[in-house]
Amino acid sequence: MTKAMTGARMVVQALKDQGVEVVFGYPGGAVLPIYDEIFQQNDIRHILVRHEQGAIHMAEGYARSTGKVGVALVTSGPGATNAVTGLTDALMDSIPLVVLSGQVPTFMIGTDGFQEADTVGITRPCTKHNWLVKDTAKLAETIHQAFHVARSGRPGPVLIDIPKDVQFATSDYTPIPKARVDHYQPRVKGDIDAITRMVEMLETAERPLFYTGGGVINSGTAASQLLCEFVEATGFPITSTLMGLGAYPASGKHWLGMLGMHGLYEANLAMHGCDLMLNIGARFDDRITGRIADFSPRSAKVHVDIDPSSINKVIRVDLGIIGDVGHVLEDALRIWKARGRKVNKEGLAKWWKQIKEWQAVKCLGYTGSDKVIKPQYALERLEALTKGMDRYITTEVGQHQMWAAQFLGFEGPNRWMTSGGLGTMGYGLPASIGVQVAHPEALVINVAGEASWLMNMQEMGTAMQFRTPVKQFILNNERLGMVRQWQELLHGERYSSSWSESLPDFVKLAEAFGCKGIKCSDPKDLDDAIMEMLRYDGPVIFDCLVEKHENCFPMIPSGKPHNEMLMGNADTQGAIKAAGAVLV
Amino acid sequence: MSALNIKKGSTSHSAYDLRDPNAQGIVSHTLAVIVENEPGVLARVIGLFSGRGYNIDSLTVAEVDHTGHRSRITIVTSGTPAVIDQIEKQLGRLVSVYAVHDLTAEGPSVQRELALIKVAGKGEARIEALRLAEIFRAHVVDSTLESFVFEMTGTPEKIDSFAELMRPLGLRELARTGVAALSRGA
Ligand SMILES: Cc1ncc(C[n+]2csc(CCOP(=O)(O)OP(=O)(O)O)c2C)c(N)n1
Ligand SMILES: [Mg+2]
Numbered sequence: 001m002t003k004a005m006t007g008a009r010m011v012v013q014a015l016k017d018q019g020v021e022v023v024f025g026y027p028g029g030a031v032l033p034i035y036d037e038i039f040q041q042n043d044i045r046h047i048l049v050r051h052e053q054g055a056i057h058m059a060e061g062y063a064r065s066t067g068k069v070g071v072a073l074v075t076s077g078p079g080a081t082n083a084v085t086g087l088t089d090a091l092m093d094s095i096p097l098v099v100l101s102g103q104v105p106t107f108m109i110g111t112d113g114f115q116e117a118d119t120v121g122i123t124r125p126c127t128k129h130n131w132l133v134k135d136t137a138k139l140a141e142t143i144h145q146a147f148h149v150a151r152s153g154r155p156g157p158v159l160i161d162i163p164k165d166v167q168f169a170t171s172d173y174t175p176i177p178k179a180r181v182d183h184y185q186p187r188v189k190g191d192i193d194a195i196t197r198m199v200e201m202l203e204t205a206e207r208p209l210f211y212t213g214g215g216v217i218n219s220g221t222a223a224s225q226l227l228c229e230f231v232e233a234t235g236f237p238i239t240s241t242l243m244g245l246g247a248y249p250a251s252g253k254h255w256l257g258m259l260g261m262h263g264l265y266e267a268n269l270a271m272h273g274c275d276l277m278l279n280i281g282a283r284f285d286d287r288i289t290g291r292i293a294d295f296s297p298r299s300a301k302v303h304v305d306i307d308p309s310s311i312n313k314v315i316r317v318d319l320g321i322i323g324d325v326g327h328v329l330e331d332a333l334r335i336w337k338a339r340g341r342k343v344n345k346e347g348l349a350k351w352w353k354q355i356k357e358w359q360a361v362k363c364l365g366y367t368g369s370d371k372v373i374k375p376q377y378a379l380e381r382l383e384a385l386t387k388g389m390d391r392y393i394t395t396e397v398g399q400h401q402m403w404a405a406q407f408l409g410f411e412g413p414n415r416w417m418t419s420g421g422l423g424t425m426g427y428g429l430p431a432s433i434g435v436q437v438a439h440p441e442a443l444v445i446n447v448a449g450e451a452s453w454l455m456n457m458q459e460m461g462t463a464m465q466f467r468t469p470v471k472q473f474i475l476n477n478e479r480l481g482m483v484r485q486w487q488e489l490l491h492g493e494r495y496s497s498s499w500s501e502s503l504p505d506f507v508k509l510a511e512a513f514g515c516k517g518i519k520c521s522d523p524k525d526l527d528d529a530i531m532e533m534l535r536y537d538g539p540v541i542f543d544c545l546v547e548k549h550e551n552c553f554p555m556i557p558s559g560k561p562h563n564e565m566l567m568g569n570a571d572t573q574g575a576i577k578a579a580g581a582v583l584v
Numbered sequence: 585m586s587a588l589n590i591k592k593g594s595t596s597h598s599a600y601d602l603r604d605p606n607a608q609g610i611v612s613h614t615l616a617v618i619v620e621n622e623p624g625v626l627a628r629v630i631g632l633f634s635g636r637g638y639n640i641d642s643l644t645v646a647e648v649d650h651t652g653h654r655s656r657i658t659i660v661t662s663g664t665p666a667v668i669d670q671i672e673k674q675l676g677r678l679v680s681v682y683a684v685h686d687l688t689a690e691g692p693s694v695q696r697e698l699a700l701i702k703v704a705g706k707g708e709a710r711i712e713a714l715r716l717a718e719i720f721r722a723h724v725v726d727s728t729l730e731s732f733v734f735e736m737t738g739t740p741e742k743i744d745s746f747a748e749l750m751r752p753l754g755l756r757e758l759a760r761t762g763v764a765a766l767s768r769g770a
Contacts (some may be wrong), residue, residue, distance in 0.1 A: 125635050129679040309673035
């Protein structure tokens with residue numbers, strides 16, 4: 001049975017039918033009819049943000065921490081253009097989002113009308129797909145298709161541009177089962193012959209390594225469980241990208257830590273030295289591979305990915321398996337068990353012996369201090385004092401992000417939200433609000449740098465209004481720390497514009513927003529200050545003044561192989577020649 | 585495992601690897617892309633090529649199934665084999681794309697292009713142009729006392745050589761459609 005209704009009501013109805021509970025948005029002329037409908041119902045909660053970029057990052061935090069599709073609503077013109085950074089971020093990190101934007105009425109499109117922008121044109125390269133709906137009769141079906149596309153295959157953000165006259169006009173509503181989605185059905189089951197081949201390879205490998213990525217998280221919690229079972233049963237070591245942290249627990253005994261540019265020594269050397277690499281849902285990002293020609297030079301490479309274009313894009317692999325990580329792991333595990341659970345025990349014992357030696361290097365060591373808070377120390381204490389809590393972490397982008405990845409342990413998936421692919425400063429604060437909206441009772445901490453945090457600090461207003469008790473843990477080095485580190489190592493210590501000048505007083509800023517501000521600069525006070533933050537029932541801005549010129553190690557400079565990692569300040573003298581700053 | 589010894593301090597070579605990792609042989613491939621004929625679909629395909637730095641040597645598009653709203657885009661592209669492989673997979677990712685066929689890889693194919701060629705001249709040159717047109721099976725579709733417009737179909741190479749021959753005889757304008765292609769056989 002179809003029902004006639006206005007386009008605006010269709011939007012709300014379609015969202016309800018899709019199970020949407022919350023929309024992050026900001027109103028404007030071109031979406032007023034939709035806001036009018038939101039006003040007249042109670043099923044969908046609307047979170048009024050302070051900037052549309054914030055809305056998208058909140059939707060990302062919500063999506064990443066729940067596995068559901070995040071939804072945002074913005075007006076035409078500036079509302080839509082403000083969403084672009086968030087959309088690009090979600091595309092890079094494969095986060096499922098449905099973003100609805102208002103548009104000038106269809107008869108005004110192309111006339112440079114007030115707040116008109118070519119939104120589908122602008123967002124075409126930063127969405128998985130987008131639609132301009134010119135006919136109310138197609139609106140509901142398009143929204144259902146949008147959810148299908150956002151969550152199917154490799155997830156990603158989609159956008160629907162809805163002209164105002166389409167919101168006012170009336171037509172029949174298309175319920176979910178009637179919406180045509182058959183043309184987009186990405187393959188989820190992997191090829192059984194290929195999976196069998198992978199099992200054969202892992203039965204004999206002497207130095208195998210699991211290299212897992214965000215695809216495991218995207219595949220759902222079952223995929224993470226299967227991965228853990230596989231790792232435990234085979235006894236293989238496992239490392240992960242920044243995006244994949246938590247799929248295998250940090251306390252697991254096969255865990256080597258994160259790999260890549262700021263990854264752990266043991267993880268990077270294992271990657272360099274393995275004879276079988278099992279890439280499960282990672283994409284050979286340049287932050288992982290370093291110099292391509294020297295990347296894991298002696299390994300046979302297996303790559304499981306739901307996106308066929310990921311396979312052989314950067315690194316040529318010996319075996320590509322197209323499919324959903326969860327399905328492929330399930331089949332692989334079943335086949336491996338049926339074939340007698342074979343592994344190369346001697347090889348593996350030798351391999352672990354070698355890995356243990358690398359682990360003994362203790363690459364995360366740093367020089368402690370009793371006068372100034374070392375950022376690593378701050379994170380160690382944060383980790384110790386929040387251990388076992390129902391905890392979610394978001395981050396901004398910079399040194400603090402890498403330290404957070406190194407020093408915080410994640411025991412399960414969906415607990416770590418960070419901007420990996422795009423590296424978007426300003427992501428963490430709004431993302432933390434999105435996470436808290438999804439998990440009202442949990443402890444949500446944004447590990448931030450002072451510079452990144454300022455980029456979307458207006459969202460503290462959102463946090464206050466919607467009573468999301470997010471903890472903003474700012475490692476304040478009064479520097480664009482990561483930029484400063486590169487300038488130190490690559491540009492002759494010429495610190496061009498990498499100071500955070502004229503910083504606000506964060507405690508007063510907290511007071512201005514009406515939340516709690518805490519400042520800490522003495523290592524002796526740190527535990528108490530962190531406890532005060534944790535105990536406070538409401539948002540907190542924690543200004544943690546840390547060592548200003550600390551560098552983040554280990555570091556593989558851009559374009560270097562994994563076995564040329566810099567381990568500490570002593571290593572950096574002349575290590576990187578400024579032969580033209582071409583790589584980022 | 586000795587090769588894994590980490591080097592301390594400075595290294596001999598540059599921090600930056602400036603070699604083009606794709607500097608292998610360049611090949612040309614003709615792709616047939618079957619897409620949903622919806623607004624913006626051509627922009628999606630072209631944007632993919634420009635955004636990822638792929639080449640378009642020729643592109644034609646038209647709806648080929650009016651009831652099913654399907655268009656066929658024929659693209660001639662060039663790149664290393666790895667790049668061609670990526671182009672096909674990246675096209676395959678687009679939600680509006682139903683199928684991608686690599687006509688160059690899938691076996692023999694027929695490739696045709698249509699061209700209109702305007703040649704102006706008098707006397708000997710004019711006669712010579714007409715004589716050559718006959719050899720190339722180009723038809724006269726417009727003529728004045730001082731000009732011809734020839735129409736010809738053929739492979740892009742055939743059109744190239746005809747146009748080259750017309751240049752000294754008074755070639756004024758050339759309009760080409762780009763390549764349409766189908767695989768041979770059933
Ligand atoms: C929007 C944006 N602009 C610029 C950059 C480049 N960038 C990367 S890290 C960084 C410095 C971040 O400083 P801060 O947030 O204080 O973190 P820290 O490195 O000091 O921990 C900059 C400018 C970026 N990643 N994102
Ligand atoms: Mg900083």
